[in-house]
Amino acid sequence: MGKVLAIANQKGGVGKTTTSVNLAASLAATKRRVLLIDLDPQGNATMGSGIDKSQLERSVYDVLTDGCSLDEAVQRSEAGGYDLLPANGDLTAAEVELLDMKMKESRLRYALASAREAYDYILIDCPPSLNMLTVNGLVAADGVIIPMQCEYYALEGLSALINTIQRISSVLNPGLQIEGLLRTMYDPRNSLTREVSEQLTEHFGDRLYQTVIPRNVRLAEAPSFGLPVLVYDKQSRGAVAYLALAGELVRRHRKAAGPVAI
Ligand code: ADP
Numbered sequence: 491m492g493k494v495l496a497i498a499n500q501k502g503g504v505g506k507t508t509t510s511v512n513l514a515a516s517l518a519a520t521k522r523r524v525l526l527i528d529l530d531p532q533g534n535a536t537m538g539s540g541i542d543k544s545q546l547e548r549s550v551y552d553v554l555t556d557g558c559s560l561d562e563a564v565q566r567s568e569a570g571g572y573d574l575l576p577a578n579g580d581l582t583a584a585e586v587e588l589l590d591m592k593m594k595e596s597r598l599r600y601a602l603a604s605a606r607e608a609y610d611y612i613l614i615d616c617p618p619s620l621n622m623l624t625v626n627g628l629v630a631a632d633g634v635i636i637p638m639q640c641e642y643y644a645l646e647g648l649s650a651l652i653n654t655i656q657r658i659s660s661v662l663n664p665g666l667q668i669e670g671l672l673r674t675m676y677d678p679r680n681s682l683t684r685e686v687s688e689q690l691t692e693h694f695g696d697r698l699y700q701t702v703i704p705r706n707v708r709l710a711e712a713p714s715f716g717l718p719v720l721v722y723d724k725q726s727r728g729a730v731a732y733l734a735l736a737g738e739l740v741r742r743h744r745k746a747a748g749p750v751a752i
């Protein structure tokens with residue numbers, strides 16, 4: 491059964507969308523069946539997957555609010571080699587509309603229930619806030635990947651996110667775990683980066699991914715061509731790092747599942 495991972499941090503600009511798109515493409519490159527869900531009204535993951543957010547007939551908005559099935563709204567990202575449940579500005583309305591609905595926190599989870607067999611990984615690119623959309627992402631997920639920059643205020647924001655994750659796991663989704671913390675835009679020459687990195691290791695131990703994502707201009711350029719970095723520049727440090735992250739993630743899951751009987 492597919493693993494559902496939410497990529498979340500209420501801070502904007504920490505690399506959630508970059509990680510969602512490039513991890514999805516890297517997992518797809520290792521022959522995993524991947525669905526990427528864009529849960530941000532900005533639609534950056536949609537555009538970054540080569541799908542025009544202004545031309546959507548159906549989107550995650552319809553799935554959340556209209557009872558539209560996943561199959562009706564999912565499109566293929568040819569560039570990424572994965573399936574995409576796209577988003578655009580319509581989703582802003584869902585934040586408000588959801589508040590009056592029954593099971594408002596669990597609508598994405600129910601929509602995904604039938605799709606879990608069809609994928610190895612379902613990744614959810616969450617918006618930069620702890621609103622009802624992010625809550626839907628966390629209630630639908632088995633684990634949370636938290637991308638973060640190693641800077642002074644990074645740790646401060648982390649406690650609000652971890653409180654939210656704990657609250658959701660105690661009330662709505664007991665299976666929810668912190669899958670891993672990912673250091674993005676990493677610059678080992680910066681002493682503050684190293685200091686924050688040490689604190690993270692102390693606090694989170696092996697929940698901190700060993701793979702770090704360097705600051706790499708190719709990662710910032712690729713979305714304007716609607717391409718994952720793996721397709722845009724396969725040799726770049728960014729592409730290599732996200733492939734390494736996919737490898738680390740898959741190895742962890744294999745280990746957690748134990749030896750497979752043959
Ligand atoms: P979020 O989704 O958390 O708001 P993004 O993934 O959109 O963050 O990243 C914010 C900006 O930083 C984007 O312009 C993106 O291209 C750029 N960026 C993200 N990760 C890197 C990186 N490792 N190196 C260089 N630029 C990056």
Ligand code: MG
Nearest residue numbers: 506507530534
């Ligand atoms: Mg984003």
